[in-house]
Amino acid sequence: MYLMSREDLDKVIVDFIGAGFLEMKGDSFRMNRLLVPTEKGKRFYEEHQAWEEEMPSDPRLFAHWIRFQEEKFPLTVGTSIMEIMDRKAIDFDKLLHNLKKVYEHVRHQNGIADLQVHAPADEQKIRQVEQLLNRAIPASFRQVLLSWSSQVLFFWSLYGTASSLSLENKDTHLSHEVIIPEIGQRKISCGGYMEGIWNAEKLADYEKFRRDHLWLDTEWNHFWRDSFIFTLHGNGSCFGIYEPTGEVIYLSIHQEMHGWRVGSSFETFIYHWFGIGCAGHWGEDFLLFAEPPGSYVHSDSLNSRLVKKWLNLG
Secondary structure (H helix, E strand, O other): OOOOOOHHHHHHHHHHHOOOEEEEEOOOOHHHHHEEOOHHHHHHHHHHHHHHHHHHHHHHHHHOOOOOOOOOOOOOOOOHHHHHHHOOOOOOHHHHHHHHHHHHHHEEEEEEEEEOOOOOOOOHHHHHHHHHHHOOOOHHHHHHHHHHHEEEEEEEOOOOOOOEEEEEEEOOOOOOOOOOOOOOOEOOOEEEEEEEEEEEEHHHHHHHHHHHOOOOOOOOOOOOOOEEEEEOOOOOOEEEEEEEOEEEEEOOOOOOOOEEEEEEOOHHHHHHHOOOOOEEEOOOOOOEEEOOOOOOOOOOOOHHHHHHOOOOOO
């Protein structure tokens, strides 16, 4: 066992992950995630077991000694293990293309749809909003506001038409901290939110909504206190970024599904949810699109593939 600071340990692990020697497995609750060696990592270990005899006697030097010479992974300031694991190069043009295809498909089915994507915000506007909120916008969300759009309004509905999709909830989702309803089959006939997916101009209203519900927090969870809301669902529920972890969670005044994690970060959540045309509306709908035992929406889960085919995205 070698002694080092947690910061040094995190940097070493990030290097290992970035170089392809380790990967993280497990469900979306971080306490259940495990670091395991990849095949490349196993080969490296077998080929370099002799290093054990060369390790420094001073444990404080271990974090520096263990760096790889040939496959160094460049770190950025503030990089964390989970950011490395969840980072994706998001093709915003492709995401917008998906939304347009769903919009056209729904209108062709005589359904209702609305799609508006506004220009990105500039740094000055973001700082003004943060000053009004008296808090910083989470980095993952901030990046999207600056690089893609300050407001995305997307909503579609096939209610009243002959088109809907029935999906089975065949898997069991487990949680020690969230009340999860038992659901079997659910019909999907709408997606997105009339309020919009996000809107920088409304963040102050969302912040007031959050503060008005702080009293619902308990001694066991502080989801209202520790979240940054980016859209309202119109039924006493909303999506927020849970700042202690950066995850996107579902918040509800009705308690069911309250605190349910749907994405590892804002960017990865929209990557996967936009990938299935923002299908779903109620909290229970998002159980259908995860890959159990995890809870995050995933655009390649079994039900997600069915939705993409139904919406002409497959």
